[in-house]
Amino acid sequence: MSWNSVIGQRRVKELLRRTIENGQIPHAYLFHGIEGAGQDAAAFEFARVLNCERQALEACETCSSCKKSELLSHPNINLIFRLPVGKGETKDDSPFEKLSDEQMSDVREQLSQKAGNPYHEISVPKANFIKINSIREIRRAASMSSFERGKKVFIVCDAEHMNAESGNSLLKTLEEPPANTILILTTSQKSKLLTTILSRCQPVQFDPVEESDLRDALVAKDGVEVAQAAIVARLANGSYKVARELLARDWIQERQEAVDFLRIILSAQRINLSMAIERLSSLHDRNSLERWLKVLQSWVRDALVVRESGSAGFVDTATDAAVDNFVKKFPRANLLSALDAVDRHIALLSKNVYIPLVLTNLAIDLKNHLAETST
Numbered sequence: 387m388s389w390n391s392v393i394g395q396r397r398v399k400e401l402l403r404r405t406i407e408n409g410q411i412p413h414a415y416l417f418h419g420i421e422g423a424g425q426d427a428a429a430f431e432f433a434r435v436l437n438c439e440r441q442a443l444e445a446c447e448t449c450s451s452c453k454k455s456e457l458l459s460h461p462n463i464n465l466i467f468r469l470p471v472g473k474g475e476t477k478d479d480s481p482f483e484k485l486s487d488e489q490m491s492d493v494r495e496q497l498s499q500k501a502g503n504p505y506h507e508i509s510v511p512k513a514n515f516i517k518i519n520s521i522r523e524i525r526r527a528a529s530m531s532s533f534e535r536g537k538k539v540f541i542v543c544d545a546e547h548m549n550a551e552s553g554n555s556l557l558k559t560l561e562e563p564p565a566n567t568i569l570i571l572t573t574s575q576k577s578k579l580l581t582t583i584l585s586r587c588q589p590v591q592f593d594p595v596e597e598s599d600l601r602d603a604l605v606a607k608d609g610v611e612v613a614q615a616a617i618v619a620r621l622a623n624g625s626y627k628v629a630r631e632l633l634a635r636d637w638i639q640e641r642q643e644a645v646d647f648l649r650i651i652l653s654a655q656r657i658n659l660s661m662a663i664e665r666l667s668s669l670h671d672r673n674s675l676e677r678w679l680k681v682l683q684s685w686v687r688d689a690l691v692v693r694e695s696g697s698a699g700f701v702d703t704a705t706d707a708a709v710d711n712f713v714k715k716f717p718r719a720n721l722l723s724a725l726d727a728v729d730r731h732i733a734l735l736s737k738n739v740y741i742p743l744v745l746t747n748l749a750i751d752l753k754n755h756l757a758e759t760s761t
């Protein structure tokens with residue numbers, strides 16, 4: 387694994403390596419960026435390197451400390467994440483104390499997935515927030531003498547899920563940080579954290595993962611073919627998590643649906659169009675519709691490539707014919723304006739505009755741009 391477990395993020399890795407080298411490690415970090423950019427993965431690797439018996443800039447991967455941290459069972463590396471509230475649980479209980487056997491087995495299963503893939507989002511049923519019990523546990527665990535060398539690292543995954551109580555408790559810990567302890571908060575929603583917490587953490591910004599890095603990771607880690615990996619990487623917008631979700635979804639089918647939608651728009655059959663809009667609106671929430679619109683956008687972009695340079699080097703053979711036909715039939719389609727129109731409507735989705743309205747307006751715009759035949 388070593389730093390390779392973190393996809394891309396060269397600047398961040400360099401920064402963390404330099405910090406380890408000069409030994410000036412802050413008490414608390416905030417790793418922030420879009421979801422799936424690798425905040426948790428970097429936090430694990432950082433914790434691992436700090437605890438490796440070789441004390442170098444890379445984890446050796448062979449010492450007993452590295453072996454334990456690989457399985458997320460290292461006593462110095464503590465993950466804090468959303469948990470259900472156990473039956474009869476009080477604030478003084480340890481976070482796992484009152485969970486049922488079934489809940490504990492869910493937790494263990496999730497942790498084993500996280501150990502295998504640090505980009506996995508831990509999700510335990512009925513776990514709605516990070517409990518105060520988990521935050522209190524930090525101080526208790528930090529005060530116990532560590533029986534191994536290295537540093538105690540507490541990683542608060544998706545820290546935006548702390549409720550007010552947990553946030554205030556964490557703030558107290560940040561104000562008087564326990565010795566030889568590092569706290570790493572990871573988040574994709576920095577704005578949801580208390581400003582008093584933010585001001586006590588060293589921020590490290592994670593940029594979206596570059597497309598080529600995502601593509602290579604999909605090939606190397608997920609065994610995806612290069613051509614398919616290239617398309618998925620393009621649609622994933624810098625998030626390995628989204629890329630994996632796309633792999634799990636039938637995106638070839640979604641691409642076909644996008645082609646069908648364009649066909650209906652251009653055929654000017656209003657009844658079909660309103661049925662299609664109704665169907666899409668019921669099928670998708672805002673997030674999944676945004677991704678679907680990006681699939682549609684990638685199809686339009688492919689049409690642009692085919693028109694400019696022919697189908698040579700074009701990767702998605704499954705829909706070549708549809709793209710070719712479209713380019714022949716609508717040689718003057720204003721594809722760049724169509725791409726812009728999709729972008730604008732994706733922006734409307736995040737502004738809570740009513741979904742069927744977004745799709746209707748988009749259909750009108752796309753028709754204007756794509757069916758353009760005048761010179």
Ligand SMILES: [Zn+2]
Binds near residue numbers: 449
């Ligand atoms: Zn090691």
